Amino acid sequence: MSGTMRFRRLVLELGHGPADPATMREAAAFARLLDAELHALFVEDETLLHASALPFAREISPLSFRWRKLAPDRLETELKAAADQAQRYLVQAARASGVRQTFEVRRGDLALNVFEICVASDVVVVASSGREPTHGSDQLRETAYRSAASVLFLPPDTARRRGLIVVIVTGAEDPSLAIAQRIAARGRERLLVLASSGVEVDGDVRVLPGRTAQDVMAAIGDARERLIVMTRDGSGAGAELAAARGVPVLLVEPA
Numbered sequence: 001m002s003g004t005m006r007f008r009r010l011v012l013e014l015g016h017g018p019a020d021p022a023t024m025r026e027a028a029a030f031a032r033l034l035d036a037e038l039h040a041l042f043v044e045d046e047t048l049l050h051a052s053a054l055p056f057a058r059e060i061s062p063l064s065f066r067w068r069k070l071a072p073d074r075l076e077t078e079l080k081a082a083a084d085q086a087q088r089y090l091v092q093a094a095r096a097s098g099v100r101q102t103f104e105v106r107r108g109d110l111a112l113n114v115f116e117i118c119v120a121s122d123v124v125v126v127a128s129s130g131r132e133p134t135h136g137s138d139q140l141r142e143t144a145y146r147s148a149a150s151v152l153f154l155p156p157d158t159a160r161r162r163g164l165i166v167v168i169v170t171g172a173e174d175p176s177l178a179i180a181q182r183i184a185a186r187g188r189e190r191l192l193v194l195a196s197s198g199v200e201v202d203g204d205v206r207v208l209p210g211r212t213a214q215d216v217m218a219a220i221g222d223a224r225e226r227l228i229v230m231t232r233d234g235s236g237a238g239a240e241l242a243a244a245r246g247v248p249v250l251l252v253e254p255a
Contacts, residue, residue, distance in 0.1 A: 006182075007036040008121040011149065013114055013140055014042045014086045021089045023127045026154055028097035029161070030248060033187050033227075034123065037100040040090045041117065042083045044107040111143040120253060122149040128156050128243065141239070151232065151251040153242035163226035163247075164192045168208060168216060170231065171199055176252040180229040189226060194219045213240040220245070 010031040012024065024040075031038040087103045094101035106113045118124055124144040144151045165187065167180035177193070184191040193201050194208040194216060208219050211233065225247055232238060232251035242249040 006121070007034045007123050007150070008119075009039040010034060010036045010123050010125060010152070011114070011118060012038065012040045012090075012125045012127075013110065014040055020127070021093065023154065024089050024093040025096065026248075027125050027127070028093040028099050028101075030125075030152060030154075030227075031094075031099045032097045033183060035186060036123065037102060038090070038094055039122075040086065040101070040103045041113065042086055042103070042105045043110045043113050044079050044083075044105065111139050114140065114143045115147050118144075118147040118149040120148045122147075123152050123250070124149045125152050125154055126239070127154040145232075148253065150253050151238065153239050153249045153251070155242045155246050155248065157246070161226070163189065163224045165189045166192045166194060166220060166223075166225045166228045168194045168211065168228070168230035169199060169201060170196055170211075172201055174231055175254065176229045176231045176250075177201065179250075179252055183227065183229065187226070192220075192223060192225070211237060213237045213244060216241055217244060 010027055012027045028038050083105050090101055090103055104117075114124065124140075124147060126141050126144050165180050165184040167176055169177045181191060183189075191203055193203055193205045195201055195205055197207050197209075206219050209215050211230075216228070216237070225245065227247060228238075228241055228245065228249045230238065230249070230251060231254050233254075238249045238251045
């Protein structure tokens with residue numbers, strides 16, 4: 001991905017769990033920072049719909065707490081209600097942040113749908129609820145890694161609205177540098193560059209001895225960052241950094 005490319009959409013998948021207004025607000029805030037549209041994708045689980053048609057399928061009633069037949073019509077109604085609620089939350093979050101928004105409902109496999117719609121100018125949001133990872137969240141992360149899009153790891157309880165934009169670069173031509181510079185300028189934030197020894201980059205630069213999460217955290221020290229930007233390398237450091245620092249981490253697709 002070229003460092004001059006601008007992100008077109010921030011893609012937020014909503015089908016693998018209940019719609020979370022707080023996550024939507026955080027996603028909308030970063031869509032504004034990236035000057036991108038917030039695109040919500042609600043994926044209806046086709047496997048669940050097929051299973052509901054089986055004669056032995058059962059669920060526990062939320063009223064009587066007794067087992068009852070899993071009715072396809074009722075499940076369809078509940079899925080539509082969940083999608084409608086998610087769309088209302090999305091519209092509210094987008095309006096509050098002043099960003100464009102679109103909402104799309106698809107049916108089928110979560111991973112396949114995310115993979116199909118994402119292109120190089122997109123950013124896929126991988127949000128953490130702070131609870132144990134679910135099959136859906138793990139599947140979304142793996143799909144995001146395999147897609148052509150960049151990835152934004154969004155930790156729970158992200159409350160820092162101001163702070164440094166930290167960028168990790170491996171060379172002067174690293175595409176994450178130009179993107180981080182643009183984000184810092186748009187957010188009116190100071191840029192901190194973490195670079196390997198021997199890399200010459202203008203600005204506030206700190207030497208980074210390695211690219212592990214521990215190396216990055218040691219280099220940042222007690223600085224208060226708003227966002228970490230880096231080129232993704234498959235190491236998994238992005239997710240680890242987001243959890244450890246409690247700030248979003250943007251993994252940019254390499255050139």
